[in-house]
Amino acid sequence: MHQVQLATFQTVIETGSFEAAARQLHVTPSAVSQRIKALESAVGQVLVRRAKPCVATTAGEALVRFAGQVALLEREALAQARDRTRVSIVVNADSLHFWFLPALTAVPGPLYELHTDDEHYTADLLRSGTAMAAVTAEHAPVQGCRIEPLGSMRYVAVGRSVDQPMVVYNRKDRLQHRFLASLRRRADPPIHYVPAAAAFVEAIRLGLGWGMVPESLAREDIAADRYVEIFPGKFLDVPLYWQYWKIESAVLTDLTAAVKAAAAEFLVS
Structure with missing residues (x-):
């Protein structure tokens, strides 16, 4: 495979069209x-x-994955002389908000x-080659990837009551439904969708509804009387993997060590 052809292919997939790729590569669409x-x-x-x-x-x-890997190694080599490596990562919203940064x-x-x-979908960007690393709930390694357990x-x-509407991150988010199913309770309550981690928690604090919040944060808010635990002693663990x-x-070696260390501070083993 010719390096220029491979890079052109990657650019077409990233930009979504031959014309956009041509503009980025400063060639004609015919050349692309x-x-x-x-x-x-x-x-x-x-x-x-x-x-x-x-x-x-x-x-x-x-x-696509191969082209991205070649590009990463090339960027690392250039970075030693004059530039910085760019690393693309996909991570679920709660991890990004609470412990990943x-x-x-x-x-x-x-x-x-x-x-x-959502943590059950993040691995899809690894498969497509969009991301080179992911925090994911998928325990089976994506082809061409290594996997490290991070904890749960x-x-x-x-919230204030289970009779409130349920607060859900987005339509991919099934966390609250899985929790209700684990308790053998009705899993079709009215729903508010709040697609941002900080706003999701704030909506619950303000009484908009109830939802699932990471335990370490919930303990602080319960102690401050911002809401109550509506099913005392019950919890749901979501295993996460890198x-x-x-x-x-x-870069990936150093980042992997840093991610595992950060996860160990927040996640349960």
């Missing part, structure tokens, strides 16, 4: 098309689904690009 066709001929597979936006085919997804401050060299998603995020149900590209990268 020729490079993609040459790469597809070399691989023997269609790699780009020509849609709006362009997306990688199943065969192309593995190549200190890991980044412990490895200050790179530039970070953070994505957020422990949640308790807090998955990252299986390449020899000094």
Whole structure:
């Protein structure tokens, strides 16, 4: 595979179109098309689904990861001389809000690009090649990735009453439903959607409804009489894992150690 073709393929997937890739690469859309066709001929597979936006085919997804890995190693080499490495990470909102950021401050060299998603979906960005590392609830390693257990995020149900509406992060968030199911209770209450970690907690403090909050934060708020634990002694543990590209990268090695250390301060073993 030709390096220029591989980089062009990655740019098409990142930008979503041949025209946008051409503008970013300062070439014509025809040149982009020729490079993609040459790469597809070399691989023997269609790699780009020509849609709006362009997306990688199943065969192309593995190549997206490979292109990203090559780019990371290239950036690391250049960073030693004149630049900084950019690291793309996907992390669930609660981890990002409550414990993850200190890991980044412990490895200050790179530039970070953070994505957020539900912990049961974060690994999808690893598969697509968008992210090179993820905090995820998925315990099976993504192809081409290493996996490290981090511990569990422990949640308790807090609010003013279980008869209130339920506060949910977004439509992917099933945490509250899983908790109710574990108690064999009705799991279809009225719902408020509040898609930001800080605002989610504040909504519960203000009495908008009840929801699941990390235990360490909940204990502080309960002691301050901001809300009560509506199912005393009951909790839900969500195991979390750190998955990252299986390449020899000094940045990923250092970041992995920092993430494990930060998780150990907040998560339960």
